[in-house]
Amino acid sequence: MKSIETSALHAIEEIKDGSTLMVGGFGLVGIPEKLILALVEKGTRDLTVISNNCGVDDWGLGLLLKNKQIRKMIGSYVGENKEFERQVLSGEIEVELIPQGTLAERIRAGGAGIPAFYTPAGVGTPIAEGKEVRTFNGKEYLLEKGLTADYSLIRAAHGDKAGNLIYNKTARNFNPMIAAAGKVTIAEVEELHEIGELDADSIHTPGIYVQKMIVAQQEKRIERLTVQS
Numbered sequence: 001m002k003s004i005e006t007s008a009l010h011a012i013e014e015i016k017d018g019s020t021l022m023v024g025g026f027g028l029v030g031i032p033e034k035l036i037l038a039l040v041e042k043g044t045r046d047l048t049v050i051s052n053n054c055g056v057d058d059w060g061l062g063l064l065l066k067n068k069q070i071r072k073m074i075g076s077y078v079g080e081n082k083e084f085e086r087q088v089l090s091g092e093i094e095v096e097l098i099p100q101g102t103l104a105e106r107i108r109a110g111g112a113g114i115p116a117f118y119t120p121a122g123v124g125t126p127i128a129e130g131k132e133v134r135t136f137n138g139k140e141y142l143l144e145k146g147l148t149a150d151y152s153l154i155r156a157a158h159g160d161k162a163g164n165l166i167y168n169k170t171a172r173n174f175n176p177m178i179a180a181a182g183k184v185t186i187a188e189v190e191e192l193h194e195i196g197e198l199d200a201d202s203i204h205t206p207g208i209y210v211q212k213m214i215v216a217q218q219e220k221r222i223e224r225l226t227v228q229s
Contacts, residue, residue, distance in 0.1 A: 185209050192213070
């Protein structure tokens with residue numbers, strides 16, 4: 001049995017100022033909405049956040065950004081967030097931009113206990129500055145380090161009381177690898193099931209990676225709505 005918290009605020013209460021967080025999602029898809037809102041309410045500051053992007057101006061991680069709660073952002077995409085762009089250009093936030101595939105592999109490696117790996121992505125660009133470069137079979141590769149976090153905040157469609165999780169289609173995105181790379185993983189699930197009710201062959205994240213859970217419905221906002229004229 002995992003700890004099933006009564007509220008998102010209670011689930012994140014141990015997250016202190018200066019913590020490093022990994023946050024699942026891609027754009028607004030698969031983000032742990034209620035856990036992010038709880039951090040906004042709690043006012044936790046000086047956070048280092050590792051996530052693909054930083055939400056939009058009025059939703060997701062963009063809310064933490066707007067409140068100046070993020071000290072450093074590690075991700076691959078500025079996205080639709082004008083405030084993120086403004087803070088980057090003004091030097092108000094420290095940013096480490098990483099090729100998306102490299103970001104995914106750094107998180108996966110961290111969760112697997114792999115300290116570093118070599119990749120060709122970024123060779124000959126500013127990304128390579130200060131990094132070890134080695135040649136394998138006549139091709140240059142950069143040494144990139146695995147990423148871990150104090151806390152991982154993720155979102156799943158289904159979870160059972162043992163912490164096993166199933167994601168909904170593309171909402172899986174970065175969530176499984178982020179679940180494995182946090183010292184403490186907090187899962188926000190839409191539906192909670194008894195142990196044994198989920199098909200074992202359909203589990204995306206085994207419960208061993210999950211320490212806490214909350215049950216919460218999502219607004220599931222659309223980042224950019226396109227309709228026919």
